[in-house]
Amino acid sequence: VxxxxxxxxxxxxxxxxxxxxxxxxxxxxxxxxxxxxxxxxxxxxxxxxxxxxxxxxxxxxxxxxxxxxGKAFKVYAAILATCLVVLFITGFIMAWQLKKLKFPNNYLW
Structure with a gap:
């Protein structure tokens, strides 16, 4: 073949x-x-x-x-997955920081 x-x-x-x-x-x-x-x-x-x-x-x-x-797609998928994880982590970091800036310390949600 x-x-x-x-x-x-x-x-x-x-x-x-x-x-x-x-x-x-x-x-x-x-x-x-x-x-x-x-x-x-x-x-x-x-x-x-x-x-x-x-x-x-x-x-x-x-x-x-x-x-x-093919191998090129597998490399592309690995890079895309890594970028999505980084985006997810930085989104959480930004959300935690925004909550501190938006509300005063004595204010309870």
């Missing part, structure tokens, strides 16, 4: 490769964020059918949701 993808100048899928059962036979499936590859047997035992499917935008978001995106 890898050699055939390289011959066609297609990127290797980012997900995990699996062997699945379909009726009395088995097939090889390799899914990723932007590409699905499936290798199935035919009636001739010396020939296999290779299906290469480009996925749409919905499948891309599903794969990203399942953390099967």
């Amino acid at each position: 890898i050699t055939e993808l390289e011959l066609r100048d297609i990127e290797i899928p980012s997900g995990m490769a699996k062997i699945k059962k379909a009726g009395n036979s088995f097939y090889f499936e390799w899914t990723g964020a932007s590409l699905d590859v499936r290798l199935e047997p035919t009636r001739n035992p010396f020939v296999a059918k290779l299906k290469i499917k480009k996925t749409g935008w919905h499948r891309l978001f599903v794969q990203l949701h399942k953390a099967k995106g």
